[in-house]
Amino acid sequence: MMLSETLRMAGQSLWSHKARSLLTILGVVIGIGSVLAVVTLGKSFEASIVSEFDALDSRTVFVTITANDTGFQQGPPDAGNVGSVFTERDRQNLLALEHVEEAVPSAELPIAAFTYQGRTLPYRSVTATTPEADEVRDPDAYADGKVFVAGEAQIVLGNATARLIAGPDRDLQAGDSLILRLVTGEEVNVTVAGVLKRDDTLFGSANSIAMVPIDPFYDQRVASPITGQPTLVYGGLTLRADSSRNVDDVRDAVATYFEGPSSDAARLVPDGTRVLVATPSDITAAIGTAFDQVTLFIAAIAVVSLVVGAIGIANIMLVAVVERTREIGVMKAIGARNRDVLWLFLVEAIIVGLLGSALGLVIGLGGGAALVAGLFAEQGAPFVVPWAWLGIAVAVGVGVGAVAGYLPARRATRVQPVQALAHE
Amino acid sequence: MTGAEGTIGRAGLRGPLIAIEARDLRKAYRSGPQAVPVLHGIDLAVPQGEFVSIMGPSGSGKSTLLHLIGLLDEPDGGRLRLMGRDVAGLDENGRAVARRDLLGFVFQSFHLVARLTAQHNVMLPMAIAGMPLKQRQARAARILGTLGLDDRLHHRPSELSGGQKQRVAIARALALDPPIVLADEPTGNLDSRSSRDIMALFQRLNQAGKTVVQVTHDLTMARYGNRILHVRDGVIEREEYRQPRSATLSAPAPGPRRAVGPARRSRPRRDAP
Numbered sequence: 001m002m003l004s005e006t007l008r009m010a011g012q013s014l015w016s017h018k019a020r021s022l023l024t025i026l027g028v029v030i031g032i033g034s035v036l037a038v039v040t041l042g043k044s045f046e047a048s049i050v051s052e053f054d055a056l057d058s059r060t061v062f063v064t065i066t067a068n069d070t071g072f073q074q075g076p077p078d079a080g081n082v083g084s085v086f087t088e089r090d091r092q093n094l095l096a097l098e099h100v101e102e103a104v105p106s107a108e109l110p111i112a113a114f115t116y117q118g119r120t121l122p123y124r125s126v127t128a129t130t131p132e133a134d135e136v137r138d139p140d141a142y143a144d145g146k147v148f149v150a151g152e153a154q155i156v157l158g159n160a161t162a163r164l165i166a167g168p169d170r171d172l173q174a175g176d177s178l179i180l181r182l183v184t185g186e187e188v189n190v191t192v193a194g195v196l197k198r199d200d201t202l203f204g205s206a207n208s209i210a211m212v213p214i215d216p217f218y219d220q221r222v223a224s225p226i227t228g229q230p231t232l233v234y235g236g237l238t239l240r241a242d243s244s245r246n247v248d249d250v251r252d253a254v255a256t257y258f259e260g261p262s263s264d265a266a267r268l269v270p271d272g273t274r275v276l277v278a279t280p281s282d283i284t285a286a287i288g289t290a291f292d293q294v295t296l297f298i299a300a301i302a303v304v305s306l307v308v309g310a311i312g313i314a315n316i317m318l319v320a321v322v323e324r325t326r327e328i329g330v331m332k333a334i335g336a337r338n339r340d341v342l343w344l345f346l347v348e349a350i351i352v353g354l355l356g357s358a359l360g361l362v363i364g365l366g367g368g369a370a371l372v373a374g375l376f377a378e379q380g381a382p383f384v385v386p387w388a389w390l391g392i393a394v395a396v397g398v399g400v401g402a403v404a405g406y407l408p409a410r411r412a413t414r415v416q417p418v419q420a421l422a423h424e
Numbered sequence: 425m426t427g428a429e430g431t432i433g434r435a436g437l438r439g440p441l442i443a444i445e446a447r448d449l450r451k452a453y454r455s456g457p458q459a460v461p462v463l464h465g466i467d468l469a470v471p472q473g474e475f476v477s478i479m480g481p482s483g484s485g486k487s488t489l490l491h492l493i494g495l496l497d498e499p500d501g502g503r504l505r506l507m508g509r510d511v512a513g514l515d516e517n518g519r520a521v522a523r524r525d526l527l528g529f530v531f532q533s534f535h536l537v538a539r540l541t542a543q544h545n546v547m548l549p550m551a552i553a554g555m556p557l558k559q560r561q562a563r564a565a566r567i568l569g570t571l572g573l574d575d576r577l578h579h580r581p582s583e584l585s586g587g588q589k590q591r592v593a594i595a596r597a598l599a600l601d602p603p604i605v606l607a608d609e610p611t612g613n614l615d616s617r618s619s620r621d622i623m624a625l626f627q628r629l630n631q632a633g634k635t636v637v638q639v640t641h642d643l644t645m646a647r648y649g650n651r652i653l654h655v656r657d658g659v660i661e662r663e664e665y666r667q668p669r670s671a672t673l674s675a676p677a678p679g680p681r682r683a684v685g686p687a688r689r690s691r692p693r694r695d696a697p
Contacts, residue, residue, distance in 0.1 A: 009540075
């Protein structure tokens with residue numbers, strides 16, 4: 001039979017049972033809609049996280065420690081609380097590599113408390129680094145003041161940290177003086193060099209910064225396993241390539257260096273950990289992978305409702321076959337082949353799946369947008385349309401219709417004309 | 425092919441073709457573990473252009489015989505040829521195609537598709553055969569017009585009288601211009617006036633060259649045919665040839681009058697050589 005007529009008859013049959021068709025379609029709408037809403041939410045959330053890393057200088061190469069068994073694909077690296085292993089000697093060697101422009105060291109410096117105008121705030125640690133560190137080097141990032149000067153007793157504070165130290169109803173500004181009490185009990189006067197602007201991105205990680213220059217604050221040293229000479233040792237290094245074109249080459253060269261015989265860090269890393277060298281795009285890719293897994297998992301739960309929708313289609317088509325037994329008999333009597341009958345019912349089921357997925361698409365995207373707006377409004381998380389999933393949704397809707405409709409349609413073809421025509 | 429034995433003269437003019445030829449056609453129905461024989465070896469030859477009425481009491485097997493001829497059911501044994509084609513060995517698809525090309529069905533309870541208009545009901549077989557939409561619409565309208573239903577094209581079956589429904593069903597049976605029209609108690613649900621109209625219509629078709637076979641238990645209706653088969657207990661008990669009764673039409677012309685049936689006009693390809 002011609003497709004146009006098959007479509008017409010299937011459409012008419014659906015139209016003649018409007019309420020029933022609508023409810024069946026609704027089953028698919030809920031299935032497709034919930035899957036899409038979850039995926040949209042996941043993709044939007046992922047995009048907002050990835051955008052944090054995209055904001056980083058694309059010339060950057062991170063050097064940190066990671067645990068062996070937490071593979072990189074499971075998420076962003078975490079230098080964590082494993083001790084410092086990257087020596088000044090390593091840093092100098094890395095700076096000597098081709099295309100390496102900078103190698104910014106950073107290390108956690110445990111402290112006991114800040115005191116500002118007689119008010120003491122217990123505090124765990126500050127980060128010791130150089131003025132070239134990404135977090136502090138951009139003059140536009142400051143609400144007040146500027147980056148610290150190496151060799152001076154100065155500090156750069158994130159917006160939230162500054163407010164914490166200042167206490168209620170007070171402000172902290174560049175030039176203000178703080179007392180920093182070290183874990184040894186020793187007290188050091190530091191001047192606030194700058195306070196950063198509020199960080200409104202998803203994690204707001206810049207808000208909780210407290211950064212000081214390595215000199216004069218940080219002086220942890222180890223004997224280099226290679227030379228035996230004492231050398232400063234840091235928790236991590238952030239390298240900058242001379243151009244973003246060379247960043248992958250730099251990453252590979254740095255990774256090779258840490259595998260080689262002249263690296264201190266290679267010998268200092270504790271058992272069960274390793275040196276991790278990664279670019280921002282490595283990290284965003286890893287985040288994408290991690291998020292896809294989580295999103296898929298949640299979407300898989302939502303798929304259950306899609307299965308329920310499919311059962312709805314199968315159920316209603318089985319009823320339709322019984323109801324229209326006589327019509328099937330007539331169709332066969334006037335020359336319809338089995339495949340004509342099969343298609344008639346299959347197309348009807350597919351139309352239900354298609355309409356359901358089209359409507360589910362709208363509702364899923366709308367629901368996803370509402371969830372994104374509701375859950376991440378403050379972070380301004382972007383609403384991401386998961387284009388690939390839209391195609392998948394329609395394909396799945398059609399597929400669900402076809403699969404759910406197939407058995408009932410097959411049953412329709414088995415109808416014997418004589419019995420069917422006698423059927424009332 | 426056997427000769428046209430036992431035919432009336434008119435069929436001879438249409439050549440030796442036998443529209444329906446059954447040899448030792450047998451059918452039994454399963455009832456639990458037992459097979460209940462319904463037809464015990466039917467031999468039948470219907471030359472092209474006959475109007476045959478099959479009569480018999482309930483359970484005689486007359487409907488089963490029509491179903492077998494109509495390829496709606498499979499015989500347990502015997503041979504069956506339609507328009508010279510061996511159709512006994514056809515698979516399901518082959519039977520469907522043969523039904524489409526050779527047969528038109530008219531049923532007691534009309535069996536129109538309730539959701540579709542008269543015109544679309546008539547278009548249905550054409551759609552199955554793959555005819556383009558414009559052609560289907562025009563042809564269905566023309567056939568319905570010939571049957572006096574010009575003003576009922578867009579009515580659904582529920583909006584039609586019994587006689588009108590049956591005429592729509594006949595139009596549908598004629599949709600693909602089949603050489604054979606089979607009717608199962610076509611007037612069973614109609615009043616006597618509509619019944620006469622329908623019988624007159626069948627005679628008209630018959631005169632246009634269609635081979636018509638109807639099953640009926642009403643002798644009045646049976647007499648519109650030129651040959652009556654009396655079936656009892658699964659065999660043809662006796663048959664009679666007669667001058668068909670005709671209330672509205674004169675006696676059959678000695679030759680095929682073409683272009684009376686609605687279908688012939690546009691599709692002359694099945695004309696006898």
